[in-house]
Amino acid sequence: MGTIQLSGIGRSFKSTAAVRDIDLTIGDGEFVVLLGPSGCGKTTLLRMIAGLLEPTTGRILLDGVDITEQPSKKRDLAMVFQSYALYPHLSVRRNLAFPLKVQKLAKHDIERRVREVADVLEIGHLLDRKPRELSGGQRQRVAVGRALVRDPKAFLMDEPLSNLDAKLRTQTRHELTALHRRLGATFVYVTHDQVEAMTMATKIVVLDSGRIEQAGTPEEVYDRPESVFVAGFLGSPAMNLLDATVVGLDGTVAVTADGVAGDLWRGDTDDIDVVLGVRPEQLVVSATAPSGTGVNLLGRVEIVENLGGEQIVTCRVGASSVHVRTSRDLRVSAGDDVVLHAEPDHVHLFERASGRRLEWVADTEIAHAAAPASRASSSRPVSV
Ligand SMILES: Nc1ncnc2c1ncn2[C@@H]1O[C@H](COP(=O)(O)OP(=O)(O)O)[C@@H](O)[C@H]1O
Ligand SMILES: [Mg+2]
Structure with missing residues (x-):
């Protein structure tokens, strides 16, 4: 068991x-x-969980037991650092054995455990080498191995892949995901890399200025960001974010801005200053505006970048730059006038003043996603 509660x-x-x-x-x-x-x-935050730093406020529970005052070495949590923190003068075998020697395990138990962990991580052939004789990826594995030998309640990792080159990082990412699945242990993993977060996490906790902005599955955080900050942080290229105004026109909720127009769904609203968000992969490029609901951005193509498998088209819309991810079959060039269309379901609205997501709540004829039942019925967007 390894449930960690922070309050x-x-x-x-x-x-x-x-x-x-x-x-x-x-x-x-979980893999958080x-x-x-x-x-x-x-x-x-991670160092406080590990017991390497005392919190100024709050409590930390591990499997229901308050460990806030407990010293690090008693916590039964294993930390993997960005710098690996291996002992340079010790062989891999002795680096792996070290935490067990500290625990005063019998020699043959230590040998067996080191062998088991070396098998899991496929580093058996490296046991007699010194850290300096290993590649970055191998060192990283030994660092993970040293956490693994103790069979801890949870693994705490601080940017463990940041010293690896791109290819090795992808490979090691896959290895860590597989390791998590095999062990079924709790992982708490720190990174600034949204690809690592999206691909490995069962839950992503987005932090800004020391606070939680949003916590949820990768899908929830990507598909329904609760704030402009989260919307802009996940995704590459990032979500397009444009200042706009939501207005009510003849029973239809519409959005307008310089170069932007469109009907979203039926309903009524006062004018609201918003940030309009659309992901680059959810804009469809055409020569003329399609009929029906949805938002149309009138743009002029500035740059077309061929990424091999796809292309990124950058357009000027009003005063903003808008990125569109498209198939390479789309033939456009710099200078072309285009319409970028987004379906209402793919439009994110954030209140400009607070940066918080606006969710549409209406009595009738909601063209948009159904409102959560718990919310009071009204026909105004509400901040969440
Ligand atoms: N030992 C310290 N003394 C003073 N300020 C610190 C110390 N450790 C971290 N900070 C500050 O706390 C903030 C958060 O730092 P940190 O937790 O290292 O951020 P992150 O890991 O997300 O990059 C930063 O402003 C940093 O300068
Ligand atoms: Mg850090």
Whole structure:
């Protein structure tokens, strides 16, 4: 078992609050990724879970037991660092055995456990080498192995792939996912890399300025970002975000901006200043505006980038740059005037003042996704 509960966790360094008031439950066997830009507090949070740093506020429970005051080595959690932190003068075998020697295990138990872990990670042939005789990927595996030998309740990893080149990073990502599946253990994994988060996590926790912006499955966070920050952080190219206004016109909710027009769904609304979001893969390029509902952006092609399997078309729409991901079959060139169309289901609206997602709630004839039953019925967008 390895359930970790954080309640009201915060940490300040002098006057700076690095982590603020975090409530989070990490379930047994989950692969939770703490994701956010540099300086958002990921390492600080992980170090508090590991017991390497004391929280200023809040409690940490491991399987229901309060471990807030417990020293790191008693916590039964294993940490893998970005720098690997291997002992340079010890062989791989002795690096792996080290945590078990500290636990005063019998010699033959240590040997058996080291062998088991070396098999799982396929590093048996490296046991007699020193860390300097290993490649980056091999060192990374030994660092994981050293966490694994202790059979901890949870693995805590701080950007463990950031020192690897792109190809090795992909391979090691697959290995870690497979390892998680095989062990069924709890993983808490820190990264600023949204691809790592999307591909490995069972739950992504997006952090900004020491706070949780959103926590959910990769699909939830990608498909239904709760704030402009989350919308802009996940996805490459990022979601297109344009200032716009939502208006009610003759029983239809519409959106307008410089170069942007379209009907979203039936209903009524006061004018609202919004940020309109559409992902690059959800814009369809055509020469003229299609009829029916949906948002149309009138753009002029500026750049067409061939990525081999697909292309990224950058268009000027009003004062904004808009990215579109398309098949290479689409023949467009710089200077072409185009219409970029998005279906209402693919349009994200955020209240400009708060940055929070607006969800459409209406009594009747909702062309959009059904409103959650728990919300009061009205025909105005509500901030979530
Ligand atoms: N030991 C420390 N002393 C002072 N400030 C720190 C210390 N550790 C982290 N910070 C500050 O706390 C914030 C969060 O840092 P960190 O947790 O390392 O972020 P991340 O891992 O997301 O890049 C940053 O502003 C950083 O400068
Ligand atoms: Mg960090």
